[in-house]
Amino acid sequence: MGLRDVAAISGIGETSYRRGEAQGSSLSLTLQASLAAIADAGLYPRDIDGVIPIASGAVVAEDFITNFGIPDLRFSATTPMGGASPVAAIQCAAAAIAAGICRHVLLPIGRTGYSGARISTRVHQMPQFRVVGEFEMPLGGIAPAQLYAPMARRHMELYGTTSRQLAEIAVSTRNHAILNGNAAMTKPITIDDHQDSRMISDPLRLLDCSLESDGGAAVVISAADAARDMRRPRVLISGMAEGHPDSPSVITQRPELTRLGIAKAAPRAFAMAGVTHADIDVAEIYDCFTYIVLCQLEDLGFCAKGEGGAFVEGGALGLGGRLPVNTHGGLLSQAHMAGMNHIVELVRQLRGDGGAAQVAGAEIGLVTGYGDMGDGSIAIMRRG
């Protein structure tokens, strides 16, 4: 049905993730991660015949022709949905492969989020933020933390969600980062540490917020038949979708502030994959802020709207919990690779390469993206 199992992830790659001295330009980090993913797939750089650079502005498809000597790039596209872009690019790649346009599509990202320009500077330059830039930034609504905080506040007021419940997400995510071995944040934290962390934009505290970090990550998506005989076990992409919220460019005008675009995408992806929520062994959920994880759990259908706070309590998102989430440490504690690191981690889990953070017997998992004020994307994958 649809794009079910027409494509698979054949290769994954990451640089080290840092918060410190620059280790290269965005382009250099992008190319480093891309080479690692291509090598993991057992391909040569010239074998790549499709590329979807994740828009950081700094890297375009032409860079891959130039640097990799690609003789005949057959497909290039962008999926400009902020943090929803990498997972949305999975659907784009699978559609291009299903159409017979290309066989091996590279999805790369590289960022200097720590050593380069910070987010509050960058958002001004993004065309998706044009309306907010004209009408809300002059009033002091500058950064995503401020634009998203009213969503969390309204959820708290309507449903009784608490800051301590948000802390559960920060703590389990940090625990996973510590197990990963390639994470920017490795100091254990407690719920009380979260409660003691400084307020950024109420109700979001410092430990509700994701990192600004440097690094690169990439995956190779190949035709499912080609991936069967490649270097590593293939991970099939069984269901995928993107979804956009009402009033996508301006959160303040959204009819339902606590409903994200992924609420529209999730039923399509589950139906395409032919699986139910009970089948999901592990979930890598876009976590620019703790609240965005909680809201997505509801919009994905793991619990009803308003029940996300209770759902995450008691370490439910940790290894051995009800639904292990962000087993790599996520954007909150590993690195902010706009969610490409979530795709990498889901593949690692479904290959059984999760190391100390491996979810025992993981066969089916999902990954989500979130960005640009509420756009959502989802992919459901299985061991192939």
Next chain:
Amino acid sequence: MSAAIERPRAEPSPDTQPYWDGLARGEILLQRCAECGKFRHYPRPMCDGCFSFTHTWVAASGAATVHSWTVTHHPFHPFFRAKLPYALVTADLPEGVRVLAPLDGVDPATLRIGLKLRLGVDAEGLPVLRGAE
């Protein structure tokens, strides 16, 4: 001596200039479709109800009720550092649209969904939400 840090501003477009002109006169102008009467905000060229490009500008009544809010403590932009902490409130208007504006003269701790506020224009020609009384 360093230059004064200025408030972040964007260049209005022909679609949005009347809104800013209204603020300069002390009015919050809302677009209303001349065909079907639907209000919309922020300004844009076309009605999403009937796709008409004709509209009128109507001054907001000033009535507003709290929808949600945030209180910012972190200096994301140097201009706002001296104002920390400051509350930004989203408020529903009876006209059928929602606005964002800084809260002035009301303790943020008293905010709750449905609290009545008054939408106005401050001395700098920007929207502001104040106590309803």
